[in-house]
Amino acid sequence: MAEAPKKAWQWVTVNEFERPAVPTVITVKKWWQNFTHWLSPESENDEQDEHENAFELKLDEAIKELDSVFSDWLNDKDDNSLRWVIAPPHSGVAEAIQHWAQQNNVSTMKLPDRDTLCQPSDPPSPKFTKTKVWLMPQLAHTFLRQTNGLRWTREFFAEALSGEAGKGLIVCDSWAWAFLEKVWPVPVSELWTLQGLDDQALEKIGLARGEGRLRALAALSRGNPGIAAAYSDRYHRNSDKAFELPQLPQVVEDATAFVCYALLVHYGLTSRQLAQVLPIVSASQLQIELQILQQQSLISKQDTASKDSLWYITARGYPVVRDFLASRGFWLDKF
Amino acid sequence: METESVKNVAGIFKSLDTFAILEIVIIIAVAVGLVWLTQKLIPWVASHLHGKQRLYTLALVPMLRIVILVLALVMIVPLVIEPTLQNMVAVLGAAGLAIGFALKDYVSSLIAGIVAIHEMPYRPGDWIEVDGSYGEVVHIGMRTVELVTNDDTVIWVPHLKLWDNLIHNANNGGPSLMCIAEFYTRPEADAYQIRDALEEVALTSPYLQLGKPIAVTAAEQPWGTKYRLKAYPIDPRQQFQFVTDMTARGKRRLLELNVKFAKVESGEALEI
CATH class of the missing domain: 1.10.10.10 (Winged helix-like DNA-binding domain superfamily/Winged helix DNA-binding domain)
Known part of the structure; x- marks a missing residue:
């Protein structure tokens, strides 16, 4: 039986995440660019309005795919476990999850006011809707890396991981997660992310054309669709021009x-x-x-x-x- | 008899014609040129790097120099003397006698320099303390190692010190260098509360190397309790700013917790 074609948008556990391979020629080009930049650093920078020319990413398929991975968990009333979604900046994951949560009537938690987090007085505590499934829209916005600035997040981890907070879906940026793993070093299960988009996946979502261009775009973006879209200028999708x-x-x-x-x-x-x-x-x-x-x-x-x-x-x-x-x-x- | 021994000594050496002299001069010039080039080029490349890459690149300088100089010597010796066992023993014996009397310390430093390159008690980029002087190794020469202290003072330490002095190496060729910020509080303060607060102070420092552990130790002293907050900066060169950051924010945090700092009056200090 023929294997089903690979989908462009796939939700996988963090352990299954694969970054697109970086061709040797791209690595060598990158070294050369760095070397020449050392020798003659360019003072001028071609500032481009990325919002004007950048390719607009459509997340509908990604949102649909979320159903296939989370709908059983969402509908199982006996399952009170948590789901964590970690993704790099600009990947569009946080937006996709928020859309999906709205479609499925999941209530969004209120984020703390970061300006008051570092005050020596007791900070506000996380409030969970324990009877209903809740969504933490961005854990990275719940702390400041400063003394007193981690209390809200620590309390969140303590309550959520103890099982007292009920069933929830937590979205966290990958950089914040790398830091928070040191703040609350308890390994969590059910850690999900968006699979890295390789050249074929990028072609499916219409970001570029030509094998070399696609591979270069996949390598540059490390499989991050938002970064790939930012470099996939809608007027130069077929061009062989090096990425600026x-x-x-x-x-x-x-x-x-x-x-x-x-x-x-x-x-x-x-x-x-x-x-x-x-x-x-x-x-x-x-x-x-x-x-x-x-x-x-x-x-x-x-x-x-x-x-x-x-x-x-x-x-x-x-x-x-x-x-x-x-x-x-x-x-x-x-x- | 005397004439014969003079003849024997003269027989050790080859008669040098113009071509041989030219060859020796070229070998020396090329070797010196290559050493100069490596000493300029490699530190320049290293100055654009950080962490491990910088340290490993800097460590190439003394190694390449010794390789170049040994190769040059190997090429020059057969041009000057007949490389027989008898001749080598005679030349080395005479050289050893001269060195033993006149240039003992100088040569000892040169040999210690070679041992230092092999054993690597210090490498460029390491932070070492020798004889009470603490600084970063910026250059390992043939005879001396060059340190730059935090006050931007250059210290030349002869490799000779390697034989009978303790060399304290804070990062030992790697980017990990433990920094310690010390706090002194009155003895009645809650030690666990202070430990937790100080760990938080280190964890939230922008200089912290997150992959390394943080530790707080406490020790009782006659005037109160001494706490030591131990953590690693991202780059060894940030150690003083890191300690400053931990000290400033640690003091602020302890004041917020109403911890009283220990103070020793001048009279008591003299007694202690």
């Missing part, structure tokens, strides 16, 4: 790395929150770092309901920032 990656600033200091890492671990931060998690960097230096990184298109800001904007690592900047943090020995995510 944003460049790191010419002078990178410890503070640059700390800002990038903090933004990834917290899945975005406001300027005020950033100052709270990095008190060792002066406020003016933080502003300088943010402005430089923004000029290089490595970070961007998003308006929020509060008066402060949320700084985050851009989808196009993510591969560059990840390599930069890896070269500096930072604790990385598993994706």
Whole structure:
């Protein structure tokens, strides 16, 4: 019997996750690019409006596929276990899960106010709807990496893992998860993620054409559909032009790395929150770092309901920032 | 008789023609050039790297230098003397006598330098303490090792120290270097509460290497309790900023918990 064609969107456990293979020629090209950048760092950066040209990702299939992995668990009234979904930034997983949760009448938990998390007084506690299935929409937004800033998340882990909180689905960014595994080092079962999209999967969702281009896109994005979409310019999908990656600033200091890492671990931060998690960097230096990184298109800001904007690592900047943090020995995510 | 022994000594050496001299000069020039190039190029490459990659790249400098110099020597010796056993014994014996009297310490340092490259008690990028001086090894020369302290002072330590001094190596060729921040509190403070608070302080430091353990130890002293918060920074070069960060935030956290710090009056301090 012929094997069923592989689906583009597949939900798998974290142990089954596979990153697309990186062809040797791409590795060599990357070394060469890094070497030439050392010799003559480019000061100019072609800033592109990624929202204008980037391919729009359609998550309908991914949401449908969620039914096949979670519907039995959702409908089993005797099963009070938890499901964890971990995914790298810009993968679209958090949005897909939220849509699915809305479709299935799963109630979304209220996130704590991060601006008040570090106050010495007792912080608010997590409130679970114990009679109903609940969704934690983003665990990365429940803590600040600062003394006092982890109490809400610790309480969440204690209650959720004890079984007292009832049945729930928890979404967490992969960088925050890598950090939280050190905060609450209890291995959890039922850890799910979106399978890395290889060249065939990328072709199915219409991100590029041509075998070489697809492989290069899969390798660059590490199977992350959001990153692949950001590099799959809708007007250059057939082109053989090399991907134009944003460049790191010419002078990178410890503070640059700390800002990038903090933004990834917290899945975005406001300027005020950033100052709270990095008190060792002066406020003016933080502003300088943010402005430089923004000029290089490595970070961007998003308006929020509060008066402060949320700084985050851009989808196009993510591969560059990840390599930069890896070269500096930072604790990385598993994706 | 005397004339014959002079003849014997002269027989050890080859007669050097212009071509041989030119050959020796070229070998020396190439060897010196290569050593110079490795000493410039490799640290430059290493300056663009971090962590393990930087340390392993820096460790190549003294190794390559010794390989180049030994190769140069192997090429020059047959050009100057007849490489028979008798001639080698005679030349080495005479050289050993001269060295023993005149250049003992200098040569001892050179030999210790070779031993240091083999045994690796220190490598470029290591943080070592010798004779009370603590700093990063930035260069391993033929005779000395060059340290740069946290105050940006350069110290040249002869390899000779290797024979009879204790060498304290804080990271031993790797990126892991334990840092310790110390806190002194009054004896009545709750030790477990302080331990938990200090562990949190280390865990939330941006300098922390998350893959390494954090530990807090407490020891009773005549004036109170001494706590030592031990953790590893991402890069050994961040050790002083890391300790500063842990100290500043640790003090703030302990003050929030109303922990009273131990203070020793000047008179008592003198007694202690």
